Amino acid sequence: MKLQMEKFGTVLISRPAGREAALAALAYSIPKEGDEPIELDFTSVNVLTPSWTDEFLQTLEAQIGRNRINIIEGTNPSVQMTMKTLRELA
Amino acid sequence: MKTLFLQKGIGEGTAGLITAMVGELANNAFDHNLGKWRDIRGCWLETAMNNDQLTIYVADRGQGVTASLSRVRPGIDDLEAIRIAFAEHVTGRAPEKRGNGLKFVMNVLHDFEDIEFSYYSGNAWLHYSSKADRESDIKNLVSKAPVIIRGVYANITIKRFL
Numbered sequence: 001m002k003l004q005m006e007k008f009g010t011v012l013i014s015r016p017a018g019r020e021a022a023l024a025a026l027a028y029s030i031p032k033e034g035d036e037p038i039e040l041d042f043t044s045v046n047v048l049t050p051s052w053t054d055e056f057l058q059t060l061e062a063q064i065g066r067n068r069i070n071i072i073e074g075t076n077p078s079v080q081m082t083m084k085t086l087r088e089l090a
Numbered sequence: 091m092k093t094l095f096l097q098k099g100i101g102e103g104t105a106g107l108i109t110a111m112v113g114e115l116a117n118n119a120f121d122h123n124l125g126k127w128r129d130i131r132g133c134w135l136e137t138a139m140n141n142d143q144l145t146i147y148v149a150d151r152g153q154g155v156t157a158s159l160s161r162v163r164p165g166i167d168d169l170e171a172i173r174i175a176f177a178e179h180v181t182g183r184a185p186e187k188r189g190n191g192l193k194f195v196m197n198v199l200h201d202f203e204d205i206e207f208s209y210y211s212g213n214a215w216l217h218y219s220s221k222a223d224r225e226s227d228i229k230n231l232v233s234k235a236p237v238i239i240r241g242v243y244a245n246i247t248i249k250r251f252l
Contacts, residue, residue, distance in 0.1 A: 013113035047106045050190035077103040078110040085194040089179045
C-alpha cells in the first residue's frame with residue numbers, strides 16, 4: 001500500500017509531529033497483519049526535516065520492521081536532502 | 091516562514107530548504123532544553139531582508155551545546171562540543187537515536203552558492219562561508235568566540251538568491 005505523506009501535512013518539521021503522525025498511521029492506515037510493503041510517498045511534501053522523518057520512521061520500524069518500508073522521495077530539495085542526511089548517518 | 095520566503099520571491103525548492111534548515115535549528119532549542127531552561131523559555135526567530143540578501147536569526151537561552159552533550163561526552167569544552175554537534179552522530183538525548191539536525195544544516199549550507207552561517211554557544215562558535223569553507227573540515231570552522239553566549243545563537247545570511 002502507498003501512504004501519501006502530504007496527508008500528514010506539507011510542512012513536516014518537528015519530532016513530536018513525526019511521532020504523532022506515525023502513531024496515527026499505525027492506528028488507521030497500515031494493516032495490522034500481513035507483510036504487504038508500505039510505500040511512503042513524499043512527492044507532494046514541501047518541507048521535510050530529518051527530525052520529523054527520523055521520528056516517523058523509528059516509530060514505524062519498531063512496529064512493522066524496516067524491510068517493509070519503501071520511500072518515494074520525489075523531487076523536492078528538502079526531502080532529498082533529508083533522505084541524503086539520514087542515509088549518511090545510517 | 092515558507093510563505094514569507096515565497097512572498098519575497100524565493101523559489102519553492104529553495105524556500106523549502108531554508109525552512110527545513112531553520113526548522114532544525116529551532117527544533118534543537120526545544121528538544122534539548124525541555125525542563126532545562128535557564129530563565130526565558132522558547133526560541134527567538136527573526137528574519138531580515140536587505141535588497142537581495144536574507145538574514146535569519148535563531149536564538150535560545152537554554153543550557154547550550156556543552157551542557158547538552160556533557161552526559162554523553164563528559165569533560166568536553168565549548169569548542170569540542172560544537173565540533174561534535176556538527177560532525178558526529180551523537181545526541182545529548184541518548185539513549186534515543188537522534189543527532190541528525192546539525193549534520194543536515196551542514197548539508198544544506200553546502201547546497202548554496204553564497205551563504206554565511208554562524209553558530210555560537212558558550213565561548214565557542216562555528217563560522218561557515220560558502221566562498222571559503224566548502225572543502226573545510228568542521229574542526230577548522232570552530233574557534234573561540236568574541237562573545238560568550240548563554241544558550242545558542244545562530245544566524246544565516248543568504249546572498250543573491252533572487
